[in-house]
Amino acid sequence: MASCGILFSSSIFNKGVNIVPQDFVEQLKSVLSDMQVDVVKTGLLPSIDIVKILNQSLRKFPVRGSFGGGPVMVSTSGDVLAGPSILSSFREELLPMADIVTPNIKEASALLGGMPLETVADMCSAAKLLHAIGPRNILVKGGDLPDSLDAVDIFFDGKDYHELRSPRIKTRNTHGTGCTLASCIAAELAKGSSMLSAVKVAKRYVETALEYSKDIFIGNGRQGPFDHLLRLTNSICSGRQQTFNPSDLFLYAVTDSQMNKKWGRSMVDAIKAAIEGGATIVQLREKDAETREFLDMAKACLEICRSHGVPLLIDDRVDVALACDADGVHVGQSDMPVRIARALLGPEKIIGVSCKTPEQAQQAWIDGADYIGCGGVYPTNTKANNPTLGLDGLKAVCIASKLPVVAIGGINASNAGSVMETGVSNLEGVAVVSALFDKESVLAETRNLHAILTEAASQVK
């Protein structure tokens, strides 16, 4: 299968919802019929089907060798997949509609009339020229760049260039890498990632699959396909969360040094007890600590959390999260903006954001957050001047949110059941501070709350 290198996403897919409007399908059909390609499916199509259709369309031109005007679409195996007759359709019709185009070096060169591409600087120039044709983002894939130890791709969003490097993996099993990369980008966008995050996750997936499949033998031919099922057939574990699992929000323990001090225990002991009692995620929330103290505490807590496979997030401080390689951050509406936190932390870290309104919830998804913390649901003494939303306010945020939500604020053993029983499907759990840490036994309180939540969840599911 050839890499079409073209994806249609957010603007066409109604901000990333992976459903394509009918008029876009009609436009696409007309472009493809000009290219003498049958559209096999009609109606509302998920994004990946569009990628597939384009791939299928390109497979209809399986001509080896070069055309009069030079090849236009070229697979990694060197096959010419589409000739100059469709070049103008690509340039005039498809590229201007695309949110991202992902040509390899030969394709970028062909789209630019045979411009030679031999260096990273050439790739940047090509990305800029391709961007001028109309796509919102360009990824020029440098796998074929001569004399390079690394595989270097250039991502250009019309403003900034990102050089995405990864070690070159020696293998014959490279067949289908372009299609996989494009499909993976589409899938990440549909999940709500920003474009750069989607590209990074997709690259990481392709690299991991290439590395995993480098020595296997599948099928015949000069190039073999790589194994997409590596995660199913081989449990890849780096000791920390590979991806965010919304069910981790079930019993979210948010720490408080003052409370733990009052009860005469260290932060590490408090977190250990919470995890033993059933906490599924921990947030280190230090309002008064100096940076060095905060960092040292984060490192110690991370050790405990990692050894139990429980993610540790840092409240507010992206710098501290980066410095100790925590699993992510939780930010408020006046903290580091989610978009910037995502850019700083990369695609794999967990980012939670506090939202009190449906509008904030929608923005959180657009900006690339993983989950929403919504509250205060009930009055709380733990956070000063925090408005109370009630269960109705919580519901409104959940309904507006495409992201999973954790409820926070004044939640304890007496009301956690009612929160869980609100019956909105993306409400994944409760986050608590004083209900665990302003108590004599963190272990007993966590166990009790876990049992209450489990019972309530079983009523609604």
Ligand SMILES: Cc1ncc(COP(=O)(O)OP(=O)(O)O)c(N)n1
């Ligand atoms: C899970 C969760 N939800 C909300 C908050 C509140 O965060 P923020 O709005 O940044 O307020 P402070 O915690 O910084 O006082 C949270 N920490 N965790």
Ligand SMILES: Cc1ncsc1CCOP(=O)(O)O
């Ligand atoms: C941090 C925060 N954000 C909204 S309410 C709150 C405090 C929650 O603390 P408690 O669980 O003790 O009410």
